[in-house]
Structures are given as C-alpha cells and as structure tokens.
Amino acid sequence: MNDRFLRACRREPVDATPVWFMRQAGRYLPQYRALREKYSLLELCAHPELAVQVTLQPLDTIEVDAAILFSDLLLPFTPMGLRFDFVKGEGPSVENPIRNAADVERLSPFDPRASLAHVLETITLLRRELAGRVPLIGFGGAPFTLAAYAIEGGPSRDYLRTKTFMYAQPQAWHRLCGFFADVMTNYLRAQVAAGAQALQIFDSWAGALGRGDYREFVLPHTKRIFDGVAGSGVPLIHFGVGTTAILADLAEAGGHVVGVDWRQGLDEAWRTIGSERGIQGNLDPAVLFAPRDRLLAAADDILQRAAGRPGHIFNLGHGVLPELDPGVLKQVVDLVHEEGRTDG
Numbered sequence: 032m033n034d035r036f037l038r039a040c041r042r043e044p045v046d047a048t049p050v051w052f053m054r055q056a057g058r059y060l061p062q063y064r065a066l067r068e069k070y071s072l073l074e075l076c077a078h079p080e081l082a083v084q085v086t087l088q089p090l091d092t093i094e095v096d097a098a099i100l101f102s103d104l105l106l107p108f109t110p111m112g113l114r115f116d117f118v119k120g121e122g123p124s125v126e127n128p129i130r131n132a133a134d135v136e137r138l139s140p141f142d143p144r145a146s147l148a149h150v151l152e153t154i155t156l157l158r159r160e161l162a163g164r165v166p167l168i169g170f171g172g173a174p175f176t177l178a179a180y181a182i183e184g185g186p187s188r189d190y191l192r193t194k195t196f197m198y199a200q201p202q203a204w205h206r207l208c209g210f211f212a213d214v215m216t217n218y219l220r221a222q223v224a225a226g227a228q229a230l231q232i233f234d235s236w237a238g239a240l241g242r243g244d245y246r247e248f249v250l251p252h253t254k255r256i257f258d259g260v261a262g263s264g265v266p267l268i269h270f271g272v273g274t275t276a277i278l279a280d281l282a283e284a285g286g287h288v289v290g291v292d293w294r295q296g297l298d299e300a301w302r303t304i305g306s307e308r309g310i311q312g313n314l315d316p317a318v319l320f321a322p323r324d325r326l327l328a329a330a331d332d333i334l335q336r337a338a339g340r341p342g343h344i345f346n347l348g349h350g351v352l353p354e355l356d357p358g359v360l361k362q363v364v365d366l367v368h369e370e371g372r373t374d375g
C-alpha cells in the first residue's frame with residue numbers, strides 16, 4: 032500500500048513527499064460535473080455508492096497519495112435540527128439559523144451511527160474499494176466554522192452576526208461550541224470506527240479572529256475535540272485559512288499535523304508550530320492558473336522550504352477552484368513526487 036501520507040503524518044521518512052488536494056473531488060472534474068447534472072450535492076452525499084464514485088474520481092487521473100471522503104462539513108446540521116440546503120451560486124443556506132440562547136438549547140444531540148449512517152457506510156465501502164491503494168481521510172468541522180454557518184445562516188465576509196453573538200451572549204456561545212465539540216467528537220470517532228485512517232478538522236474561518244478572541248472563545252472547544260479523538264489512534268490534521276496571526280494558538284488546540292495557507296512561508300509556519308508537528312500545505316490555489324514555469328517554481332519553493340524534513344504533506348492552502356484544468360494538478364503531483372524526498 033502507498034503509505035507515504037500516513038508516514039508523513041507521523042513524521043517518518045518517505046520515499047517521496049505525499050500530496051493530496053483539498054476539494055480534489057469536485058466541479059473542476061468533468062466526471063463530477065456530469066454526475067451533478069443528475070444529482071444535487073446533498074443527493075451525492077446521501078447515497079453511499081455515488082459518494083464512493085465521486086471520492087475515487089481524482090485518484091486515477093491525478094495520482095494523489097490520499098483519498099478524502101466525499102461529504103460536506105454541514106451534513107451534521109440536519110440531525111441536530113438545523114435545516115439547510117445549497118443554493119446555486121451562493122453556497123449553503125440555513126433555514127432556521129441560531130440567533131439566541133433558546134435556539135442553542137433546541138439543538139438535538141444525535142447518534143451518528145443512526146443519523147449519519149450513510150456517511151459511515153460510504154467510509155466502509157470506500158475502504159473496501161480502495162483495497163489499501165491509498166489511505167482514506169475522514170473529516171469534520173471545528174466549532175468556530177460550524178458556529179459561523181449556524182449563526183450567519185450562510186457564507187459571510189465579516190462574520191458580524193457570529194462575533195456579535197460571541198461578545199453579547201458569551202454563555203450561549205460557549206454552550207453552542209461545547210455542543211458542537213461533543214457531537215463532532217462522536218462523529219469523528221464513528222468515522223474512524225467505520226474505517227477512516229486519518230481525520231482533518233476544518234476550522235476554515237478561524238482566521239477571522241484575533242489571538243485573544245481565538246484563545247477565549249474557540250481554543251478550549253477545539254481542544255476538547257482533539258483530546259476526545261486522540262484515543263482513536265489515527266493522525267489528526269488541523270486546518271484553517273488566513274491563520275498566520277493565530278497559528279501558535281491553533282496548533283496548541285491540537286493536531287499532529289497543521290494545515291497552513293500561502294500567506295506565509297512554509298518554513299516560517301513550521302517554526303511557529305514547532306518541529307514536533309507535521310505541516311500540510313501550502314500552495315496558493317490561484318497559482319495553479321499561472322504559466323507553467325511560475326507554477327512549478329512556486330511548488331518547488333515550498334519543497335525547498337520543507338528542506339527534506341520528515342512531516343511535510345504537500346497540499347494547497349485552500350480548495351481547488353472549479354475553473355481549473357485537472358491536468359495541471361497531475362503536473363504538480365509529478366513534480367512533488369520527483370523532487371520531494373526526506374532524508375530521515
């Protein structure tokens with residue numbers, strides 16, 4: 032089996048730097064768009080045989096070193112009582128967003144083995160289909176990012192409602208994030224029991240906070256998820272966008288590996304999180320649209336900054352954009368595999 036990804040998560044030497052891409056299954060792939068003509072995103076997630084098919088789509092063509100479960104961060108909203116859908120061109124939309132303490136109290140805990148059985152079944156089927164070809168990554172959301180969608184009811188630029196809620200109703204905020212921490216811990220453990228071999232915890236929007244607020248309002252809840260899942264024994268990746276200012280705090284909350292974006296050099300970020308952690312990143316997804324020489328130089332620069340130290344997983348700093356030509360990702364994979372090696 033190709034275990035470069037798992038070895039790098041444990042900071043063991045590898046024959047070549049492992050690489051996978053956030054949103055490697057998605058709209059930039061013609062095979063995905065063809066399926067989306069027949070099924071909505073939620074339908075793809077709800078039917079294990081379709082979710083398996085989509086998860087596998089990028090593996091043959093771009094030869095990445097890990098598969099990531101095809102699902103969505105917001106699926107757990109439904110069983111907790113938050114009704115949502117995806118609106119074309121706008122993203123997620125929650126019909127009954129959280130606006131006060133009473134809304135928080137109404138959220139229902141759930142058993143993921145019953146309410147999200149289709150996701151767990153997708154994982155089990157995927158392990159069988161993959162047959163050890165590459166490891167399977169499961170995932171879930173961290174409290175701030177989940178709270179932002181639950182409170183805003185959709186995407187946001189400034190997280191004004193979320194922050195106002197946090198400052199004005201701190202008790203309800205902590206109840207909400209404590210609730211998210213509990214349900215995500217159960218859900219992530221259930222994913223490992225079903226066969227997930229690593230987990231990525233997405234706190235995509237935590238970078239909207241300053242250090243003090245992150246430490247006060249978010250860190251303890253995120254830490255509870257990491258502590259609660261630690262016993263499952265699989266590598267844990269902690270990812271956020273625009274986290275340069277809070278990176279030490281984010282790393283303190285947990286993760287064997289920390290995912291970073293392109294806003295700072297990989298070497299600098301690695302110094303901040305410490306050499307006892309692995310690092311994942313950090314190519315700007317927009318650089319994939321640059322002329323070939325420029326792109327390959329940027330990818331090479333990241334490998335130079337990793338400097339052959341064990342524990343680097345090559346990825347983008349955020350997801351693949353829908354306009355991308357899939358062939359470009361294959362060129363990056365080939366370069367990373369050729370040039371990236373650890374001395375160990």
Ligand code: CP3
Nearest residue numbers: 053054055056057072099100101102103104122123233235
């Ligand atoms: O290949 C993979 O990365 C696995 C699948 C995956 C999806 N969503 C499928 C998806 C993963 C890991 C996610 C996580 C997710 N979902 C996050 C965290 C990661 C991040 O991007 O920061 C967030 C914030 C969400 C919520 C979400 N889902 C939004 C805001 C959107 C709309 C924006 C967009 O890109 O369209 C989605 C839709 C979504 N989830 C798509 C996919 C492939 C777009 C697909 C479509 O419309 O067909």
